[in-house]
Amino acid sequence: MIEIEHLTKTYGDRTAVDDVSFTVRPGRVTGFLGPNGAGKTTTMRLVVGLENPTSGRTRVNGRPYARHRAPLTEVGVLLDAKAVHRRRTARAHLAALAATHGIPRTRIEEVVELTGLGAAVDQRVGGYSLGMGQRLGIAAALLGDPRTVILDEPVNGLDPEGVVWVRHLAQYLAAEGRTVFLSSHLMSEMARTADHLVVIGRGRILADAPIDRILAGGRTRTRVRSTDRAGLLRALERTGAEVADLDDDGVVVTGPEPRRIAEAAMAAGVLVHELTPLSDTLEDVYMAMTQDEVEYRSGPAPRPAPWAAAPARNGDRA
Known part of the structure; x- marks a missing residue:
C-alpha cells in the first residue's frame, strides 16, 4: 500500500504538489493522470525518497521508503528509463542492482525472459531503442519481486505488442495482490488497464475514484x-x-x-x-476535468502557407 498524507512540495515560489492526500491500495491497478506539469512525477519521486517534501508524509507498505532495509523487495520503481550507464549491458546493470540486495542471478534470467529483453540483454544500453530501454526499466523494477510497483509512463516508446504486454503485466501483478501505481498519457490504454484513477491538476487532486464511477460522472x-x-x-x-x-x-x-x-x-x-x-x-471526461488545470496549452493548428496551399501547375517554375 502507498499512503500519501497532506503532501506538499514547493520549489521557490512554485508549488508542484499542493496538500495531496490519497491511498494506493493492493489488488488493483491505480492509474495516475494529469497534464504535463501537474505534479505526477514529483509525487512519485517523493514517495521513493528522491525528493524531500516541504510538508506532509508518504509511506510504502507501512513505513517511509528510506526505512526499508531491502527497498527493492518492497517497491519496484520505473521513473526514468534513461537513468542507466550507457556503456553497461542490460545484464550488467541488472547484476549490479541484484548485488546490492543479495538477489540471485536466477532472478535476473527470470525478469529478462518476462520483459522480452532476450538477445539484447548482452548489448550495451546506449544502443537501445526507447522501447527496449522501457523494458529494461521494468525488468529492474521487478527484479526484487516487490509487493508494490510504481511505473511512470511505462508504455512510452513501446510498440502495440509492448503496450498490450504492459497492460496484462499490470493486471497480473494486481491480481496477485500487489499494489500497482502507474501513470500514462494514453487515455484509451489507461481505460483498459486501471481499476481506480487519481487525477491531478496543478498539484491538486481533481478526482480519486474507481474508473467506472469517474466515467459515469460524464455528460449524458x-x-x-x-x-x-x-x-x-x-x-x-x-x-x-x-x-x-x-x-x-x-x-x-x-x-x-x-x-x-x-x-x-x-x-x-x-x-x-x-x-x-x-x-x-475516459479522454472526454479527462479533458473536461482538466481543461482549467493545463499549464502548457497548445494554440490553434497552423494554417498552410499561401504558397503551399495550391498544387503547382504545368509550366510553373519551382
Missing part, C-alpha cells in the same frame, strides 16, 4: 435523428438541452436523458427514427 449525450429537423430542434429547446449539429437529419444532444428527449419529441408530434445514448470516453 444522445444521438437523435428525425426527418423533421426544425420540429426536433424546437422540441429540444423546451428541454434546455445543449444541441450540436451532426449531419442533415441528426443532432447530438447533451443534458436530458434519452427518455426525456423521446417524451419531448412525442409531445411536439415529431417522429424520431434514432435515439442512441453516447458514452463519454
Whole structure:
C-alpha cells in the first residue's frame, strides 16, 4: 500500500504538489493522470525518497521508503528509463542492482525472459531503442519481486505488442495482490488497464475514484435523428438541452436523458427514427476535468502557407 498524507512540495515560489492526500491500495491497478506539469512525477519521486517534501508524509507498505532495509523487495520503481550507464549491458546493470540486495542471478534470467529483453540483454544500453530501454526499466523494477510497483509512463516508446504486454503485466501483478501505481498519457490504454484513477491538476487532486464511477460522472449525450429537423430542434429547446449539429437529419444532444428527449419529441408530434445514448470516453471526461488545470496549452493548428496551399501547375517554375 502507498499512503500519501497532506503532501506538499514547493520549489521557490512554485508549488508542484499542493496538500495531496490519497491511498494506493493492493489488488488493483491505480492509474495516475494529469497534464504535463501537474505534479505526477514529483509525487512519485517523493514517495521513493528522491525528493524531500516541504510538508506532509508518504509511506510504502507501512513505513517511509528510506526505512526499508531491502527497498527493492518492497517497491519496484520505473521513473526514468534513461537513468542507466550507457556503456553497461542490460545484464550488467541488472547484476549490479541484484548485488546490492543479495538477489540471485536466477532472478535476473527470470525478469529478462518476462520483459522480452532476450538477445539484447548482452548489448550495451546506449544502443537501445526507447522501447527496449522501457523494458529494461521494468525488468529492474521487478527484479526484487516487490509487493508494490510504481511505473511512470511505462508504455512510452513501446510498440502495440509492448503496450498490450504492459497492460496484462499490470493486471497480473494486481491480481496477485500487489499494489500497482502507474501513470500514462494514453487515455484509451489507461481505460483498459486501471481499476481506480487519481487525477491531478496543478498539484491538486481533481478526482480519486474507481474508473467506472469517474466515467459515469460524464455528460449524458444522445444521438437523435428525425426527418423533421426544425420540429426536433424546437422540441429540444423546451428541454434546455445543449444541441450540436451532426449531419442533415441528426443532432447530438447533451443534458436530458434519452427518455426525456423521446417524451419531448412525442409531445411536439415529431417522429424520431434514432435515439442512441453516447458514452463519454475516459479522454472526454479527462479533458473536461482538466481543461482549467493545463499549464502548457497548445494554440490553434497552423494554417498552410499561401504558397503551399495550391498544387503547382504545368509550366510553373519551382
